Amino acid sequence: MRWSYLFWLVVAGVAVAALFETKHKVQTLEDQLLTTERQIHQERETIEVLRAEWSYLNQPSRIEALAEKYLGLKPMTPQQIVSVDRLPPRPEDFDRVPVALDKLLPPAKPQQLPSVTTVGTGSTSVASAGLPGGKLAITPVSESKR
């Protein structure tokens, strides 16, 4: 009888200790969680502030002034954009095939110009004519005639 009391007493003691330990751990974790959440909140706010700052620094007028000062770029003119199918054949092909240049060029058709990618803001845009899938690459005339 005594032993069983003692046994249950020990069990109760262990249970109490375990409970205390667990509760303590939970509390610590909760504190950590709270701190982390606060930090996340603060970081988010900081990100938001920095985003606004970035947007502010990206004002087109500012970019334009900076580009004028440092880059020396100018707005692109239509003359600077050419589609690949309008390029003349390579010089080495001239000797092989003595055909008039205008016959080598494809007949004028609705112009499917390669996509124009633009970089920059405002007047300082740079465009480059890309090769969509290489479709517009010139087939050397010599090869097609052979």
Add this chain to the structure above:
Amino acid sequence: MIGPHRKSSARVARVTPCGRDLGPNNGWVVELDGQTKTALEVGRTRLLVAGFVFALAFLGVAGRLIDLSLFGAVGEPLRAEAPSADELRPTRAAILDRNGEILATTLPVASIYANPHEIRDPVLAASRLATALPDIDPGEIRDRLASDRSFIWIKRHITPREMAAVNRLGIPGVRFQREETRVYPHGSLVSQVVGLTDIDGHGIAGMESAENGLLSDGRTPLRLSIDLRIQYIMAEELSAAMKTFDGIGAAGLVVDAHTGEILSMVSLPTFDPNDPAAAGPAARFNRASLGVYEMGSVFKLATAAMALDSGVVHLTDGFDVTHPIRVGRFRINDYHPIKGTISIPEIIMHSSNIGTVHMAMEAGTDRLLAFYGALGLTKRLKYELPETGEPLLPHPWREINTMTASYGQGIAVTPLQVVRATAAIANGGELPTLTLMHRTPDQRGRVTRVLTEETSRQMRWLMRLVVEKGTGRKADAPGYLVGGKTGTADKPSPKGGYAKNKRIASFIGAFPMDDPQYVIFAMVDEPKGIKATYGYATGGWVTAPVVSRVVERIAPLLGIAPRRGDDELDTERKIVPVVYRGTELAAR
């Protein structure tokens, strides 16, 4: 608790002393005689009742334990501490342009306040604060710090940099108060579109007001159709023109002809939404959307489209424009009088009022009104912004009103309505639904067919003709095939009739004309002629060059490839060959 009962029941024999069989489960009851029996039975009943009550209580505790351990998470607060009021309130969502550039956002800001009772040396504190905050008046702050109050604001809404500087001073009694404020990084550039919020963060103008619900509870930012770069280019060119011609205001629009997205909406003068108190009513007024103006000759496009679409007039028809038209006391003149009979393309090209009136009268008032109605010119335009102007139409509508309305006088509409109508005329005949929200090409919104594709094709050619050879030559941007129509309207005088030297100069255009993608509009209010334009302040001199420069700058941004020389284009241009008196224009 139940133990003793079991023990007592174990002692009870299954057969009573009298030999009665109590049965297997009846061991609980022990029959005794007299007082003892009563006392015992009372005791047992009490024990039974008490045991039952305790059993119930323990069951309850066990149930609650199970509930807590298994389902305990439900409905429990996740945090040990209740979140503060600031964190509970959702932050107002940001407004972005179509490329994700922030146009409006809500930022936490600090404000500095002080408790003068805790400040020991107000003079020193004030001078030190002035080193961190250069724009405050140290004398004033010193007086207030020396006052007998327990709370004074030192500066509201300081920057993080200022906050760090003040923090570094470490003056006791100086504290920070956390607040939130709406920030517009691009200031006056998009203020008419984005709008404003009041001190409590409720939208009171522009998109802030139109989408207030979405912005105040949503975490998703609002993405507009506005392209900041195009907005900037339009604003820059317009304000340059406004300055050159000493105008009192200007408006500019760039709209996707197919999706109806508004890429740029400029109204000058404008205001800085970060400092709304400084803005006068003129600066807050959205001329592009709220202002109604008699637009003048840009309406001739609508009249011509109506006449051609209804079939009463063909491109090859001509009218005699030698004599002014007289109706009662009215007299309709041409700005540059022409003698003889001219064709429809020539009427549009030279912007002949007389010829346009003839066209309109040929079709009749009913057709004209119905067509203007179909183009959305007679009713208030509905789109996101609350600031839309109600068109002004004559009441009652007489024949003379049909005549003047055909060339854009006596009927006042908003620039946005003109742009929408022109989009339909140029894009193949479908009236788009305008929007300030970002759309993808497949989200076109509701479109209504208002004229045939054939008429639209003819109108494209006419619009290109105006820029190639007519009044709008200065709008041309090499390679981008700008087409359009100039407009120079007399402004109504407050005394009645029209003011002599007050005009609205405008240009409505589209590009590229072989397949119009964008509609562009520019308008300057009350431009004055200058030497360089030989005293002219017409649409062709004031706003057509604006359109030319804007198109040249924005076309590369919009991914529109320039066309090569016109000789190559002519083979593919969708035009209607017109032969009229063997003139050059008619020969294609």
